[in-house]
Amino acid sequence: MGKKEQNKPQRVKPQLLKGFRDYPPDQQAAREKMIARIQQAVELMGFQPLQTASVEAADVLLGSHYSSDSLAELFGFKGPDDADMALRYEFTLSLARYVASQPDLPLPFRRYQYGNVWRVDKPGPGRFREFMQFDIDIVGTRNMLADAEIIAAMVGTMEHLGIERFKVRYSSRKILNGLIEWAGIPPQRGPDVMRVLDKLQRIGLDNVLAELSGGRSDDSGDRIEGLYLEDNWVLRVKEFMIQNVVGTGRSLVGSHDYLQSSPSCREGFDEILQIESHLSHMGVTSDHAEVDLTIVRGLGYYTGTVFETTLLDLPEFGSMFSGGRYDNLVERFQSQSVPGVGSSLGVDRLLAALIELKKISLPRCTSKVLVTVMDRDRLPDYLAILKELRAAGIASEIFSGDTKNLTRQIRYADKLGVPLAIIAGTNEFDAGLIRIKNLAAGASKAEGTSDREDWLKAEGFQEDIPRGQLVSRIRQLLSLE
Amino acid sequence: MGKKEQNKPQRVKPQLLKGFRDYPPDQQAAREKMIARIQQAVELMGFQPLQTASVEAADVLLGSHYSSDSLAELFGFKGPDDADMALRYEFTLSLARYVASQPDLPLPFRRYQYGNVWRVDKPGPGRFREFMQFDIDIVGTRNMLADAEIIAAMVGTMEHLGIERFKVRYSSRKILNGLIEWAGIPPQRGPDVMRVLDKLQRIGLDNVLAELSGGRSDDSGDRIEGLYLEDNWVLRVKEFMIQNVVGTGRSLVGSHDYLQSSPSCREGFDEILQIESHLSHMGVTSDHAEVDLTIVRGLGYYTGTVFETTLLDLPEFGSMFSGGRYDNLVERFQSQSVPGVGSSLGVDRLLAALIELKKISLPRCTSKVLVTVMDRDRLPDYLAILKELRAAGIASEIFSGDTKNLTRQIRYADKLGVPLAIIAGTNEFDAGLIRIKNLAAGASKAEGTSDREDWLKAEGFQEDIPRGQLVSRIRQLLSLE
Numbered sequence: 001m002g003k004k005e006q007n008k009p010q011r012v013k014p015q016l017l018k019g020f021r022d023y024p025p026d027q028q029a030a031r032e033k034m035i036a037r038i039q040q041a042v043e044l045m046g047f048q049p050l051q052t053a054s055v056e057a058a059d060v061l062l063g064s065h066y067s068s069d070s071l072a073e074l075f076g077f078k079g080p081d082d083a084d085m086a087l088r089y090e091f092t093l094s095l096a097r098y099v100a101s102q103p104d105l106p107l108p109f110r111r112y113q114y115g116n117v118w119r120v121d122k123p124g125p126g127r128f129r130e131f132m133q134f135d136i137d138i139v140g141t142r143n144m145l146a147d148a149e150i151i152a153a154m155v156g157t158m159e160h161l162g163i164e165r166f167k168v169r170y171s172s173r174k175i176l177n178g179l180i181e182w183a184g185i186p187p188q189r190g191p192d193v194m195r196v197l198d199k200l201q202r203i204g205l206d207n208v209l210a211e212l213s214g215g216r217s218d219d220s221g222d223r224i225e226g227l228y229l230e231d232n233w234v235l236r237v238k239e240f241m242i243q244n245v246v247g248t249g250r251s252l253v254g255s256h257d258y259l260q261s262s263p264s265c266r267e268g269f270d271e272i273l274q275i276e277s278h279l280s281h282m283g284v285t286s287d288h289a290e291v292d293l294t295i296v297r298g299l300g301y302y303t304g305t306v307f308e309t310t311l312l313d314l315p316e317f318g319s320m321f322s323g324g325r326y327d328n329l330v331e332r333f334q335s336q337s338v339p340g341v342g343s344s345l346g347v348d349r350l351l352a353a354l355i356e357l358k359k360i361s362l363p364r365c366t367s368k369v370l371v372t373v374m375d376r377d378r379l380p381d382y383l384a385i386l387k388e389l390r391a392a393g394i395a396s397e398i399f400s401g402d403t404k405n406l407t408r409q410i411r412y413a414d415k416l417g418v419p420l421a422i423i424a425g426t427n428e429f430d431a432g433l434i435r436i437k438n439l440a441a442g443a444s445k446a447e448g449t450s451d452r453e454d455w456l457k458a459e460g461f462q463e464d465i466p467r468g469q470l471v472s473r474i475r476q477l478l479s480l481e
Numbered sequence: 482m483g484k485k486e487q488n489k490p491q492r493v494k495p496q497l498l499k500g501f502r503d504y505p506p507d508q509q510a511a512r513e514k515m516i517a518r519i520q521q522a523v524e525l526m527g528f529q530p531l532q533t534a535s536v537e538a539a540d541v542l543l544g545s546h547y548s549s550d551s552l553a554e555l556f557g558f559k560g561p562d563d564a565d566m567a568l569r570y571e572f573t574l575s576l577a578r579y580v581a582s583q584p585d586l587p588l589p590f591r592r593y594q595y596g597n598v599w600r601v602d603k604p605g606p607g608r609f610r611e612f613m614q615f616d617i618d619i620v621g622t623r624n625m626l627a628d629a630e631i632i633a634a635m636v637g638t639m640e641h642l643g644i645e646r647f648k649v650r651y652s653s654r655k656i657l658n659g660l661i662e663w664a665g666i667p668p669q670r671g672p673d674v675m676r677v678l679d680k681l682q683r684i685g686l687d688n689v690l691a692e693l694s695g696g697r698s699d700d701s702g703d704r705i706e707g708l709y710l711e712d713n714w715v716l717r718v719k720e721f722m723i724q725n726v727v728g729t730g731r732s733l734v735g736s737h738d739y740l741q742s743s744p745s746c747r748e749g750f751d752e753i754l755q756i757e758s759h760l761s762h763m764g765v766t767s768d769h770a771e772v773d774l775t776i777v778r779g780l781g782y783y784t785g786t787v788f789e790t791t792l793l794d795l796p797e798f799g800s801m802f803s804g805g806r807y808d809n810l811v812e813r814f815q816s817q818s819v820p821g822v823g824s825s826l827g828v829d830r831l832l833a834a835l836i837e838l839k840k841i842s843l844p845r846c847t848s849k850v851l852v853t854v855m856d857r858d859r860l861p862d863y864l865a866i867l868k869e870l871r872a873a874g875i876a877s878e879i880f881s882g883d884t885k886n887l888t889r890q891i892r893y894a895d896k897l898g899v900p901l902a903i904i905a906g907t908n909e910f911d912a913g914l915i916r917i918k919n920l921a922a923g924a925s926k927a928e929g930t931s932d933r934e935d936w937l938k939a940e941g942f943q944e945d946i947p948r949g950q951l952v953s954r955i956r957q958l959l960s961l962e
Contacts, residue, residue, distance in 0.1 A: 046878030077558030397527030
């Protein structure tokens with residue numbers, strides 16, 4: 001390597017880390033619009049915004065006896081002052097910390113929080129290491145009214161986003177805990193059984209039963225080890241699963257003896273019936289919220305109600321908005337228990353679904369008008385136009401690039417998606433006229449043809465109007481768009 | 482320690498990390514309101530939203546030859562896949578990465594970005610390790626129109642926030658670079674001299690001159706070492722500083738021979754005059770934007786225009802919105818240079834200032850109405866009321882706590898700041914009436930007296946109205962608030 005080569009500054013690759021992403025303007029604008037609508041929906045129900053720190057002490061997220069291995073499973077690190085810390089991977093633990101640190105907080109505390117969370121999971125299509133969640137929770141009550149309010153808020157949010165075909169399915173952990181007992185499965189096998197049952201929606205009943213018994217092969221031929229439960233245990237699970245598991249409380253209680261068979265089941269089912277009654281009085285119909293006894297939900301801290309939300313037209317997108325009741329979570333921080341219930345919405349996944357369902361469209365750029373600069377001597381005139389448009393509330397920009405070439409300025413506006421451009425030179429100014437080029441109209445005309453470059457330069461789709469009519473004509477053209 | 486003691490779960494302290502904070506609902510709501518107004522102001526000027534990843538590869542933030550020490554000066558760590566990474570400490574480097582990775586991006590690119598940044602600085606009053614910034618930038622142009630647009634956007638933002646008394650002061654790095662030359666100071670001393678000149682606003686001219694010479698003692702008596710510049714160099718700096726340094730280009734060019742003395746100065750001053758002319762045609766007056774030749778700005782990557790913003794009634798809050806032109810930043814990522822100019826607003830600092838100036842007030846809670854639950858058998862009726870209020874767009878909640886005690890429910894509403902409560906029992910329902918308790922009116926009456934608890938229980942500030950008039954009466958009461 002020659003000397004010259006060595007002295008060249010070494011370039012950095014302009015790359016994102018694996019699992020991270022940027023949101024270009026159109027996506028970010030759509031995301032903000034969606035978030036604002038979710039906020040409207042939950043604020044109507046009295047939820048208040050909270051924002052907590054993005055970085056938490058390791059023990060807040062992992063409990064007091066965490067290992068360095070478990071810290072490495074988060075975005076964990078030794079920060080300033082040699083303290084173990086990590087990026088939050090969800091909001092509920094931070095909420096529990098907040099509630100424990102605020103003894104004067106009026107309870108129940110209804111709050112929403114949205115923002116990024118970070119997880120070390122292997123990235124893949126649609127799976128990121130940084131993603132946005134929108135959580136709603138009611139903390140400080142065991143009252144099933146709170147559970148019903150959370151479900152009603154989930155339903156209200158989906159409706160406010162313009163989604164009609166969706167279903168919130170809910171159950172209680174206590175019911176499946178009862179199943180373990182009823183099937184004769186030893187309690188210590190419970191967590192493993194739950195983990196398998198949680199796959200029901202994804203892999204179907206036959207595969208679930210196979211995983212409870214001797215195992216199976218997945219689509220790629222890989223072996224998935226089974227739990228090797230005794231046959232009569234698995235039969236009991238099957239017996240439960242092939243009866244009605246989805247419907248109204250009334251329809252389910254008829255088909256499931258076992259719902260009354262253990263105290264845990266009875267308690268869970270009684271809670272579900274209360275929620276169902278509250279929801280019906282709030283006007284939430286079974287079209288949008290229904291009992292489904294097979295719901296598990298992964299998180300270890302759920303103690304009662306659990307729920308998830310599926311888009312009926314996009315079931316393959318998985319659950320959009322899910323959560324449950326956690327009555328012991330604040331106990332990590334204080335002896336006094338503070339029960340709570342909440343749900344978490346995956347903002348990016350839902351946005352992708354809304355775009356797929358054409359319920360939201362990626363917006364054009366922010367500017368409605370580009371003022372081109374044909375003649376630098378006329379800058380005072382161009383800037384006066386710009387000032388007038390902005391004073392009228394019309395989002396506008398002046399071409400602030402380095403080129404004087406008009407075609408390149410028009411091409412900039414076209415590429416960006418600015419619908420209108422203003423072009424004026426000495427002739428126009430002297431005649432008291434302004435030229436407006438309607439790029440939006442030209443673009444839709446040229447759609448799919450090869451003459452886009454031609455009309456950019458051509459005289460079509462433009463009109464000269466008296467200078468004094470500028471704002472009113474532009475308003476008119478924008479409203480026609 | 483006894484066995485019992487050992488088995489007790491060990492509690493985690495519900496603590497924030499040093500330098501981190503939570504935003505309770507009232508502050509978060511005020512912050513969001515402020516951010517929305519800033520977005521309105523900059524979108525009117527064609528700025529588009531961008532969101533980049535919070536975590537960046539270490540070399541993106543630090544350049545290719547970073548050391549582990551410099552990584553430790555950020556929130557840096559070894560993440561998954563053994564990659565060096567860090568939380569971003571500003572947005573401009575991420576913007577440069579984004580622009581370098583998008584060869585088809587229409588330029589100039591006007592974007593805004595807001596979000597958290599993280600710095601390891603020692604925390605103190607008003608100094609946090611996680612805080613929010615709002616940046617505006619125009620990338621891909623050397624045209625001084627872009628610099629003028631950034632300053633106009635800063636002015637427009639402050640005005641849109643209702644602030645009248647503020648000043649954006651701007652200059653060019655090239656002018657102070659010229660001063661070094663003009664004063665005869667060797668170029669390699671330049672960065673040290675700039676660092677001292679940057680303190681002018683905070684410590685005054687005499688102290689600056691002392692630090693350029695033999696040093697000084699600060700207020701606490703601590704010794705601050707001087708740069709020991711030669712006396713005639715310091716005299717030249719003084720000669721510059723005691724002439725007019727703030728004003729219009731015209732006023733300054735008359736008093737400063739040296740502005741024409743070197744190519745660097747001439748170029749910088751010519752740029753400043755262009756910006757001043759553009760601003761005047763855009764209607765930005767010298768009340769709000771003025772040349773100040775002493776502006777330095779700390780960041781190493783500025784190459785031309787620099788600017789900062791002071792609130793005239795709160796100068797002690799420091800600069801609110803500041804930045805400059807960086808023509809070489811994207812060169813970290815590619816050989817082709819992409820010049821840019823931008824400014825960064827400290828969201829939390831400005832919010833504190835707006836609250837201090839009473840330009841923004843912390844809002845009450847989200848709910849306007851609490852529906853109390855006096856009689857559980859009447860839940861269907863309470864839920865019907867709730868449904869009706871929400872359908873009318875009135876943010877409401879039902880008391881979803883565990884207590885049946887009405888006084889405690891009313892106290893909850895009072896503490897939270899809910900203005901109205903609905904109270905109804907069998908008597909009211911049978912008579913077709915609804916009772917509305919006006920907590921907001923009661924609270925302002927009880928302000929500063931000891932009988933708050935009394936009126937909560939008392940019969941005052943409440944009225945019975947026909948059930949059918951519920952929504953209209955509540956609307957009326959809320960509008961009177």
